[in-house]
Amino acid sequence: MHGEAVPRDVREMYDRGLKYLASKQTPQGGWGGSYQGPGTTGMAVMALLASGEDPNFGPYADNVRRGVKSMIAAQNEATGYFGNSMYHHGFATLGLAEAYGAVDDRKLWSAEDRGKGRSIGAALELAVRAALTSQKNNPIGAWRYSPEATDADTSVSGAVFMGLLAARNAGIEVPDESIDRAIKYFTGMTSDGGQVGYSGGFGNGFDESLPRISIAALVYAVARRKDLAEHKATLGYLTGNLEKTAQGSYQQYSDYYEAQALFQGDIDAWEKWNKLLVRRLKEAQQKDGSFTGQFGPETSTQLSLLALALNYRFLPIYER
Incomplete structure (x- = not known):
């Protein structure tokens, strides 16, 4: 599938998912559901950007603008924190980084709001800080x-x-020391067999x-540390278990990260896994x-669409 046109069934599935998301956007520009907040808005914005529709003039341009404005409005102007939790902060930062350079700031704020709202770049710098x-x-x-x-x-x-990492790729300064400390944390939480701990002390x-395992494999790859033994171990675990699905109830969360980890680490393995994903999601998509x-x-749809979005590869963070 690499280098080929996006398959029709993927396009149709994705289009239906986008129509659903667009229909669920709140008047304030965010998305509701149990996990409402700037992070899930960031994921929705990424899903809207990911299939290559023009973010400034395409069918979802207004949804994208309203989503970005909603995230910026939710940010603490003094601290840069997006609130609710650092989960929301991380996904909102990622969403802004993917919108930065694609969404025209001049179209973001109306004439009466201009000067009141931060630019995407200013909000992204605050979020990084x-x-x-x-x-x-x-x-x-x-x-x-x-x-x-x-x-x-x-x-x-x-x-x-x-x-x-997305902000750094977009040109925002992120010190090497910060990258190194985060990588040290992940290597300390990764076993020789590629298993990854959750919390507590190293090991x-x-x-x-x-x-x-997918999260760790992905951060090693995007941080350009594919030479690490820990990346080889986590990727090896994933490629050796392509037909395995997440235990418990975290399937969409797992799909979101595994799609990216395999795509960044082993394109042939991703192609095999992606065929299984497309088949599974075709059966799972609801009529709406x-x-x-x-x-x-709402959040499950965002995660599933972003797992499929590797077929399009328009998001900067999805570039290899």
Whole structure:
């Protein structure tokens, strides 16, 4: 599938999903559901950007603009924090980084609002500063739910770290020291067999969690550390278990990260896995275009569409 046109069934599935998401946007520009906040808005904006529709003049241009404005409005102007949790902060930072350079700031604010709202670049710089401050004050060098946390976990840290890496790719300054500390945290949480722990001290609680293994494999790849033994171990686990699905109720979350980890690490393995994903999601998509799961239909749809979006490869963070 690499280098070929996007298959028709993927396009049709994606289009139905986008129509569903567009129909669920709130008057304030965000998305509702149990996980409402700037992070899920960031994921929705990425899903709207990912299939290559013109973000400034295409059919979803208004949805994109309203989503970006909603994220910026939710940001603390003094600290740069997006609020609710560092999960939201990470995904909102990632969403802004993907919108930066694609969405025309001049079209973002109406004449009466102009001058009141921050530009995407200014909001992104603030978000990066908040993440860096949180990491600097954390003795483990990573992130947990609160920006003031003194412990960390690999799931929240993956969300925040990917936001930082996307911002760096967009041209925002992220110090090498910050990247190195985050990578040190992830290597300390990765076993020789590629299993990845959740929280606690280094080397604690290794298990075969597909989402966490995928997160670690992805951050190593995007941080340009594919030479690390830990990247080879996590990627090796994923490529050796292509037909395995996430245990419990985290399927969409797992798909979102595994799609990217395989695409960045082993394109042939991704092609095999992607065929399984497309088949599974075709069976799972509801008549209204949504996908159901633990996170509710709106967030589950965002995650499923972003897993499929590797077929398009328009998002900067999805470039190899």
